Amino acid sequence: MALTEKDLSRFEATFFEEAEEHVATMEQALLALETSPDDSELVNSVFRAAHSIKGGAGMFGFGALAEFTHALESLLDRLRQGRDRPTPRVADVLLRSADTLRGLLDAARLRGQEPTEVGAMRESLERELDAVGGKPNANGSSQARDRHAGPQEIRDVEVAFEPGCELFARGMDPLLVVRDLLSLGEAGRVRSDLSSLPDLDALDPEVWLPALRRRASHGGERLCDPRRVRLRRGREQDRHHAPSPRG
Amino acid sequence: MSEDSNVGIAERSERPRTLRLSGAVDVARVRPLLDVARSCGAGGSPVIIECSAVERLDAAGLQVLLALAKKLRSANLDVKLRGPSEAVLEAVRLAGVETELPIDEG
Numbered sequence: 001m002a003l004t005e006k007d008l009s010r011f012e013a014t015f016f017e018e019a020e021e022h023v024a025t026m027e028q029a030l031l032a033l034e035t036s037p038d039d040s041e042l043v044n045s046v047f048r049a050a051h052s053i054k055g056g057a058g059m060f061g062f063g064a065l066a067e068f069t070h071a072l073e074s075l076l077d078r079l080r081q082g083r084d085r086p087t088p089r090v091a092d093v094l095l096r097s098a099d100t101l102r103g104l105l106d107a108a109r110l111r112g113q114e115p116t117e118v119g120a121m122r123e124s125l126e127r128e129l130d131a132v133g134g135k136p137n138a139n140g141s142s143q144a145r146d147r148h149a150g151p152q153e154i155r156d157v158e159v160a161f162e163p164g165c166e167l168f169a170r171g172m173d174p175l176l177v178v179r180d181l182l183s184l185g186e187a188g189r190v191r192s193d194l195s196s197l198p199d200l201d202a203l204d205p206e207v208w209l210p211a212l213r214r215r216a217s218h219g220g221e222r223l224c225d226p227r228r229v230r231l232r233r234g235r236e237q238d239r240h241h242a243p244s245p246r247g
Numbered sequence: 248m249s250e251d252s253n254v255g256i257a258e259r260s261e262r263p264r265t266l267r268l269s270g271a272v273d274v275a276r277v278r279p280l281l282d283v284a285r286s287c288g289a290g291g292s293p294v295i296i297e298c299s300a301v302e303r304l305d306a307a308g309l310q311v312l313l314a315l316a317k318k319l320r321s322a323n324l325d326v327k328l329r330g331p332s333e334a335v336l337e338a339v340r341l342a343g344v345e346t347e348l349p350i351d352e353g
Contacts, residue, residue: 205277
């Protein structure tokens with residue numbers, strides 16, 4: 001299946017359309033939080049909206065947008081754990097962040113300059129995150145890390161990820177999935193099985209073929225199509241000897 | 248020199264051949280990349296991929312570079328990256344193909 005510029009434009013347009021809806025959802029929920037600060041579902045809905053925007057932004061390569069929503073998501077994740085109710089100051093920062101998010105979306109859509117306040121707003125988000133005792137981690141989710149924090153729970157896991165051939169046609173990049181997988185553990189190693197890579201002359205560049213494997217120390221978390229991912233415990237000797245780059 | 252100015256892909260005909268990449272090397276621009284890679288692959292000489300100005304490299308673009316490396320390696324010819332940008336280094340790291348696409352230290 002050939003993927004055309006028109007296809008990509010359509011995927012992007014859908015992303016922007018949905019992102020606008022997510023921002024609207026965020027704003028409504030944040031306004032409602034002012035009168036119902038204990039309503040955890042409101043925080044959850046804001047978190048889900050930010051998470052969705054971050055995922056799409058990363059997929060389409062809108063780095064500034066992905067980074068900003070990462071900071072926003074980190075703070076929301078902390079709040080949704082219920083350890084801290086949003087103070088009026090935090091609520092104000094979150095609301096202003098939604099405005100900045102709109103500006104970043106416009107900049108991404110029009111390939112224009114990002115809003116001038118992005119840096120300052122990001123610092124505000126990180127300041128509030130520090131204030132509630134959290135630090136952004138690689139995937140923006142402190143909860144996932146906390147859940148597996150006990151040293152007795154850490155184990156080697158090998159993830160075999162076999163992206164479907166239709167991946168590009170669906171507007172996805174397997175490298176972004178690997179990046180998310182790597183963010184879940186420490187000292188992860190990746191190797192690609194290139195045995196199915198066709199010869200250059202026979203290659204259809206819009207069909208993805210190699211499979212990717214990674215190994216990391218982590219409790220195990222599924223991020224993508226389970227039909228395409230396999231998890232298994234690493235062998236004991238692998239804990240002490242790095243795997244060869246090629247399998 | 249043949250050049251596709253729309254996609255920032257150019258090939259310089261000398262030995263070793265140099266494939267110059269810039270901007271976004273992704274699925275939207277992978278067809279012209281494949282054409283130039285095939286031309287490089289048919290040249291019978293090593294290939295240097297000059298990629299310091301690449302702003303984005305996705306799996307589609309990477310796949311073409313890997314197929315080029317595979318073809319040349321089968322003929323005992325090298326493919327090396329020269330001055331890889333952060334985007335290129337990140338894509339190579341995420342795919343775990345540092346061995347297939349080594350950096351030219353020269």
